[in-house]
Amino acid sequence: MKRKVWVISLIVIAALLSLLIWWRYYFVFGAGVKAGTLNFFVYKGYVFKTWEGRLIQEGFKTEKAGALQSNEFEFSVVDDSIAKILELQGGKFVELRYKEYLHALPWRGKSTYVVTEIVSMRERPANPGNLPFPAP
Numbered sequence: 001m002k003r004k005v006w007v008i009s010l011i012v013i014a015a016l017l018s019l020l021i022w023w024r025y026y027f028v029f030g031a032g033v034k035a036g037t038l039n040f041f042v043y044k045g046y047v048f049k050t051w052e053g054r055l056i057q058e059g060f061k062t063e064k065a066g067a068l069q070s071n072e073f074e075f076s077v078v079d080d081s082i083a084k085i086l087e088l089q090g091g092k093f094v095e096l097r098y099k100e101y102l103h104a105l106p107w108r109g110k111s112t113y114v115v116t117e118i119v120s121m122r123e124r125p126a127n128p129g130n131l132p133f134p135a136p
Contacts, residue, residue: 076109
């Protein structure tokens with residue numbers, strides 16, 4: 001009888017631990033599309049080499065009143081075919097579809113945002129709008 005209780009207890013604990021690990025590291029918390037200028041894209045890491053990048057989005061965000069900071073989106077890429085395309089797109093305007101996880105895994109990248117698809121890419125215009133300054 002005692003052995004049966006121990007076996008059932010261990011199975012329940014293992015199931016709960018497995019569920020917790022899945023929820024913490026594999027549950028997709030959110031998904032969407034971000035657009036911006038690809039600032040950098042690198043392959044780096046000591047043990048697990050991962051693709052990491054940053055988009056600079058238009059506009060500014062402020063952490064506290066009176067401060068200005070560029071709006072940045074840091075992400076990781078798991079798929080090598082997507083990484084090879086992004087590697088050559090520095091400075092271009094890109095739209096990326098991503099999944100957001102609750103926590104990062106070392107072999108998935110350092111970011112909780114993982115890019116799954118390139119929606120579009122285009123050259124960034126030198127002078128958006130190309131409008132002259134209004135006359136006084």
